[in-house]
Amino acid sequence: MNTTTALAAFALALTPVSTEGDPTPPPALEVLAEITVAEDHSMDSYDRDTFAPTGWIDATGNDCTTREDILARDLDDATLQTNGCTVEYGQTTGAYSGEPIEHIQGSSQVDIDHVVAVGQAWRNGAHTWNEKTRQAFYQDQENLIAVSASQNQAKGAKDATEYLPPNQGTYCQYAAVTVYIKDKYDLAMNPAEHEFIADLLADPECAETPAAPAQAIYTSNWQAQPDTPQPLNATTALADLPSQLSLGVALLATGAILILALSRKARKFIFRTTKRSARRAVRKSIRALTK
Numbered sequence: 001m002n003t004t005t006a007l008a009a010f011a012l013a014l015t016p017v018s019t020e021g022d023p024t025p026p027p028a029l030e031v032l033a034e035i036t037v038a039e040d041h042s043m044d045s046y047d048r049d050t051f052a053p054t055g056w057i058d059a060t061g062n063d064c065t066t067r068e069d070i071l072a073r074d075l076d077d078a079t080l081q082t083n084g085c086t087v088e089y090g091q092t093t094g095a096y097s098g099e100p101i102e103h104i105q106g107s108s109q110v111d112i113d114h115v116v117a118v119g120q121a122w123r124n125g126a127h128t129w130n131e132k133t134r135q136a137f138y139q140d141q142e143n144l145i146a147v148s149a150s151q152n153q154a155k156g157a158k159d160a161t162e163y164l165p166p167n168q169g170t171y172c173q174y175a176a177v178t179v180y181i182k183d184k185y186d187l188a189m190n191p192a193e194h195e196f197i198a199d200l201l202a203d204p205e206c207a208e209t210p211a212a213p214a215q216a217i218y219t220s221n222w223q224a225q226p227d228t229p230q231p232l233n234a235t236t237a238l239a240d241l242p243s244q245l246s247l248g249v250a251l252l253a254t255g256a257i258l259i260l261a262l263s264r265k266a267r268k269f270i271f272r273t274t275k276r277s278a279r280r281a282v283r284k285s286i287r288a289l290t291k
Contacts, residue, residue: 025210028176029201031183038188040123051118051126051134059139066139070112074146074218075103095217096151098167103146111152114143115174115214116181119157124187142213143181159193160200172206173217180211 056065064072064085072082075090082088086105094101096113103110118126118138126134137143155163165174175197182189189197200206215222 025212027201027207028179028209028211029198029207031211032179032194032198032201035179035182035194036186036188037191037194038124040190041125041127043119043123045127046119046122048118050131051138053131053135056112057135057139059136060141066141066144067112069141070144070146071103071110073141073215075110092146092218094148094151094167095145095170096147096155096165096167098165098169099148101148109149110146111149112144113147113152113155114138115145115177115217116143116185116187117155117157117159120159121185121187123157124182124189125185126187137185140181142184142215143177145214145217159190161192161196170217171200172203172209173212175200175206176209176211177214177217180213183211 056067058064059066060069062069062085068085068087071087071090072080074095075087075092079089079091080087081090087103088105090103090110092101092110093099101109114121121137126137129137151165160175160178164171178197179201181187201209210216213222
């Protein structure tokens, strides 16, 4: 570990960390700055079946399919009727349409939409993934939301430059979820999409919208899925330091004093940046091992 990395780790250790996730997620506009900008990959070899050969599965171990989990999560509690895992009936106001939608088992107006569509993910980096990673993306509840079937079909695999929900009240959060998912999976944005979302999030109404999973479009009562491994702490940060680098330890002490002198906003920025970088490195390592 070099001195710069050690300083960053020590800065992270000095920042209070919740084991239940970051209680103050960063603004999506801040996360957007870390998204790779690249031209879209060709769709010539695209095969949706490599993402979900058998469709919705029980990805969480609760004996219910991902579709049933999302229906139960997003439909209004007051109208929800279930029989085990099967959601027999429910209503909600469609996040995209802004109009009432009704789910009746066997005859539903509700679809489950990938906010970052599977085809869009392919264009932006998923073409390099193995089948296990594609399956995980397809079933990831943080990228899924119950919407009207008509809006799901209208959206298809379009990005934000080609489709925005008719319900303008969701614009900020829709863009923020897109940023959250693309950051989570290290997916790129083409130049037009990146510029479009940057302009949208720069609007005063959207500027403080946090990068958050799809459920946040419906409710502020959401919690991100935990990342692995646990955030760094002082013990693990110091344990990684080579014992012979006494000079590095001295620099760490100096750095600690400087960090404590920084404003609270600056400390939060250091924490967020280091934490996201660590998570991104872990995800890349996991994907490399599963290829």
